[in-house]
Each structure stands twice: as C-alpha cells, then as structure tokens.
Amino acid sequence: MYIMRSKRVAWVTVNTLTPLFWMVFAGSQDFKMRFHSFGRIIRWSLGPQLCRSIPSCQGSMEEAIECANDMEKNGLSPDVVTFNILAKGFHLLGLMSGAWNIIKKMLLKGLHPDQVTYTILICGHCQAGDVDEGLKLREEMLSLNLPLNCISYTVLLSSLCKSGRVVEALNLLYEMEATGVRADIVTYSILIHGLCKQGEVQKAIMVYRDMISKRIFPNSFTQTSILLGMCQRRTIKEARMYFDALTTSNLTDCVVWYNIMIDQYAKCGKIGEAVDLYKQIITKGITPSTVTFNSLIYGFCKQRKLDEARWWLDAMKLYGVIPSAITYTILMNAFCEERNMQSMLALFHEMETKAVVPTHVTYTVIIKGLCRQWKLQEAVQILNDMYAKGLRPDQVTYNTIIQSFCKARNLENAFQLHTEMLARDLVPTPVTYNLLINGLCVYGELTDADSLLVSLQDRNVKLTKVAYTTIIKAHCAKGDVQRAIFYFDQMMEKRFEISIKDYSAVINRLCKRSLLTEVKFFFLMMLYDGIYPDHQICEAMLNAFHERGDLQSHFQLLGEMIKLGLLID
C-alpha cells in the first residue's frame, strides 16, 4: 500500500535499491501484494524515461532488470508478468534482441511464455515491418495450444492493414469469429480504418454493420475512420456533411476530426474553409494540435503564400503548440519548390537550434533542393550523412537522386544508387524502375531499356503502367513500331487501364514520323477499345494525312469528326 501512494516513493525505493522497500514489506503476509508492487516499480522505472532518448532509456532498463534481480535476491521469483514487463520495455525501445534475451531467461527458469509474451513479440516484428514473422508466431501459438486472444489478433490485424493487406486482415476477423474470439471496438476500428484507407469503403461499411449487429457501438476512433473513408471516396461536401453531423451530435468534439477536415480543405486549395474550421476549434475551446497547424501551413504553402505560412508557424508558438519536424519540413519543401535554398536552409538551422530532430523526409527535401541546383555530389553526401546520423533513407530519397543523375545523363551513378538500394535491403519502387527505364530511353540505349524491362518482368518485379508507356513512347519516337505494338499488347494483357492520353502519346509520335499505316492501326485499336477520340488527336492525324497527301484518309477522318461533333464549322 505504501508503494501505491505516489510515484515519488517508488522512485526513492528503486534508486536506493530497496532497503526502504523491504523495511516496509518485512513481515508482510501478503506475498502476492509484495510481488505486484515489484511489477509496479519496474513499470515506473521504465515509464518516465521511455519517452526520452535511447541512452537514458537503456539506463532505466538496467534499473528495471536490476530491480528484477533484486527480487530474486530477496527470495521472490520473477514470474511471467515480470518478464513480460521487461520484454515490453525492450520492445518499446525497439531493442527486440533484448526482448528475446528476456524470453530466453524466462525459458531457462522453466516459465512458459503466455499470450501476452507472444503478443509483445508479435508487436515487435510487426512494428519492424515484418508481419509475416508475426504470423509465424501465430502458427507457433496455435501449435502450442495457446489460443490467440482479441489483443493478439488485433496486433496482427493492425499490421496487415498498415501493409495494405486488408483482405488477409478481414480473413483474420473471420478466423476470430470462427474460433469464438470476440472482436472488440479496437479490432473493428482498425479494420474499418484499414479498409477505408485502401479505398474499400463498401467492405468497410459491411464490417461497420457487422459491428453494430454485435451491439458494439462506434467511438471517436471508428468515426475518424469513416470520416477518412468519406474524404477518400466521396466529395469533400459529403465528408463535410458527415463531419457536421459528428460535431453536432457528439458531446465532446475530437480535434482529429477537425484536423482531417482542415487537411482536406488545405489539400484542395480551400484555405479559407480550413481557417474557418480552425476558428471554430478556438471558439469551442478545443485545443488545436500540431497537426492542425501543419495542415494549415501546408495549405498556405500550396497556395504559395509563404509569408502567411511562416506566420502560422509563429502563431503555433503563441498557442504553446510545439512545431514538429513535419511542420518545418512542410515549410522547407515550399521554399525548395520556390528555389529559395537560403530560406530553406535557414529553417533547417532554426530546427536545429530549437532541438527539433530532422527526419529522413527533412533530409530528402534538402537533397531535392541540392539536386535542383545540380549539386549531385553534395546530395549524395547528405545521403551518406543520413546513415551516419542513424537515419534510414527510403525509396523517395534514392529516387530523388536517381532522377537527377538520369537527367544529368549520368546513368552509371543512377544505376550505382539502384545497386546500393538493393545492397541495403531497400526494395526499389515501381517509380525507381520508371526513372531508370526513362533514363535509358532518353539518354542511353533503347536496347538497354528493353533488356531492363524484360529482366524485371522475368523476376516478377512489380511495375506500373508508366514503365510500359515510357518504353512504348520511346519506340514510337525512334520508329520501331513493331516493338511499340508488342509492349502495348503487354500493357493491355496486364489489364492496365488505358486512357486516351496513352493512345494520344503513341499516335502523336507516329504522326511526327509520318507512319500513317501505324497511326490508323492504333486509331482503330483505340476505337475498338471504346475510347472516343478528342479534337487534339484528330487534328494531329489530319495534319499528318494532309502532309503525306493521303487525302482519302484525311476526308474520311473529317467525316468521322463531324459525326462525333468534333468539328464545328
């Protein structure tokens, strides 16, 4: 009971390494109570410091472990809960090897990991981005006859949703139902959110109805997911209607709903509406968050009103809201877009003086700025500095520099960076390959672009339509229509949605080379595909037919244009 009075007492106890503690508990008959108090001390010794930097956290982990060791010295054996608390501590620090060591100790003591232990480990794998390892642990649990509970399922489900694997997440929900594990509001909220984010709004509604039928009622998290879904798949007006209904029918308003709405307005250029909502937040006495200001700043940056954007950064400070790395990065990117490197770097230094730690996105913006000034070696230097600072550049970081090396006709360095990505276990994105293919098409050998595309296809590397349209355009421009048709067929076989833009790109290039038979071939293919020509594409063809003296085709097309209403007078 003494321990429970205040945190301060617990800290005194831990820091003086327990003599006081044992004086308090000496002679206590309530063994369980003493044991639980140790758990609290361990949690307290982890808690306040976990929020700080890693080195001080490690210190507190040592203290927690020392406390657990102290238990043993005093004749109390740590149990599964004690070990779980320690494992969780390591997990929070991202030190999963430490968590595994704790589990090993636990096993050596003849204790068996329980559902919580497994959940912590699953969480560790999932947060490291390895859901499949988490799913393997699920198999292990099942093989050990250790059924997963709602929380363990929810951790897996959350991670699957974050990786975009919503179908598998849905299947897990069905598995829960089949095994008699009742999903709760957290499970449903995560799933509805995941489905909405993937644009699967219909499925999200289905899950929502299922939830209501089980008499689980939405809370602010669920409502946030639905609002997001509305923003993604419906018009902003419909989202606003839902938002208005939320804010008028709920007793307590949630700042996240306002943030989502403000962000939507900021993104579509309706900054006035965004500011109006901000005023509503203040009038209602809701505390705006960093995200509120970030979205407003983004909105002003998008309108290229950088003075006003900067004013909002200062306004944050007046309200006691702390700017984050995202706040600074938004502004830095806006200055980068304006080619104002000086202001961009001034903001970066301001960040440093205010102890706001830059992220990999912040550095990517700096790299983008350097690339725009063709300071490519300096950009590579920043990339290396990132690793030295313990930051992991991502695909966008690499793509930014690769694009610039391609534009600078330095394909060797561009491919070197691609190799470096692979060496660092960073899976290149379809954009990486689009950039490299485009680089080879425009500044290198087209045959090399062909070889790259074929090798990617052979290795089943995920590609987007752009890879195909890029190579098709290049073959059209260089007159190898057979090859262009070959890739066009492939693009259709892969069921990419082909638009008039794609046909126009091909037909325009063929017109420029006066390859009229091929022009007619693609034009017919477009009509067969159910795509109506526009005025621009017809104009290009008319000119080409006229220039080559193919008057029959010229007048035939004119006739078609009149029928389609594309020719006025």
Place this chain on the structure above:
DNA sequence: TTAGGGTTAG
C-alpha cells in the same frame, strides 16, 4: 500486475 486503435510533410 503485462499486450492492440485515428489525422499532417518529401
């Protein structure tokens, strides 16, 4: 006593 959820930047 220990495990799970929402909004923003390149």
